Amino acid sequence: MDNQEGIIKLLKEVGAIVNGHFVYASGKHGEIYINKDAIYLYPQKLYWLCLLIAGHFSSVDVDVVVGPVLGGIPLSQWVAYHLSEINGRGGKEALAVYAEKTEDKNGFIFNRGYDKVIAGKRVLIVEDIITTGNSARKVIKATHSAGGIVIGLGALVNRGGAKINDFCGISNFFSLVDLKLNSWDESDCPLCLKRVPIDNKIGHGRAL
Ligand SMILES: [Zn+2]
Structure with a gap:
């Protein structure tokens, strides 16, 4: 079992990857649903997943790890923790901050003086699930606006086939799992x- 298979198995065990018949936010139907909230119930597993992300970026000089609210908060903490533990950094501690939604909810901003923490610093951005990459792009933009130098983007799951070119100015994009999700119009x-009932507990099938 390679790393990716092991991680998918783990995500299924905790209920973060669910098989069934779902309606996605787009209105399309699919057989896999990613329930990212389930991941955060298990700090020990998150610790391990973040170790793998930190491992990928172990040779990159990172000053600050940035995650967007809410899932990005525990991710940024654990990834920064592991980076700080990596040999060869000479005991240099990686910091962790989070980006919050702007008032109009259309972008991200650094409050609490965090903008000053990342100004001029080498920043690794972490995300839980990347679908279109839109949210990550907004965090990258906010980091640039605060004067941070974005050196990479790390994610747990890339479920939308996002590519490095989708993230302007990023030279290192890494996800633990790349999932291809088939989706179809209802018709x-x-x-x-096959008349498989639509899951009405998770996904957007509950509205039907
Ligand atoms: Zn269907």
């Missing part, structure tokens, strides 16, 4: 055809 959905 073409093979699960609907």
Whole structure:
């Protein structure tokens, strides 16, 4: 079992990857749902996942790890913790801060004086799930606006096929798991055809 298979197994065990018949936010139907909130129930597992992200960036000089609220907060803490523990950094501690949503909810901003913490610093951005990459792009933009130098983007799951070129100015994009999620219009959905009931507990099927 390679790393990726082991991580998918772990995410299934904690209920973060669920198989069934779901309606996505786009309205399309699919057979896999990612329930990212389930990951944060298990700090020991998150510790291990963040160790793998930190391991990927171990040869990169990182001053500050940035995560967007809310899931990015524990991620940034654990990744910074592991980076600080890595040999060869000479005991240099990596800091962790989080980006908050702007008032209009359309972007991210650094409050609490965190903008000053990242100004002129080498920043690693961490995300839980990357779908379109839109949220990560906004965090990158906010980091640049605060004067930070974004050196990489690390994620738990890339579920939308995002590529490094989707993130302007990023030279190091890494995700623990790349998942291809098939999705269909309701009229073409093979699960609907087989009359598999739509999951009404998670996903957007609950509204139906
Ligand atoms: Zn369906």
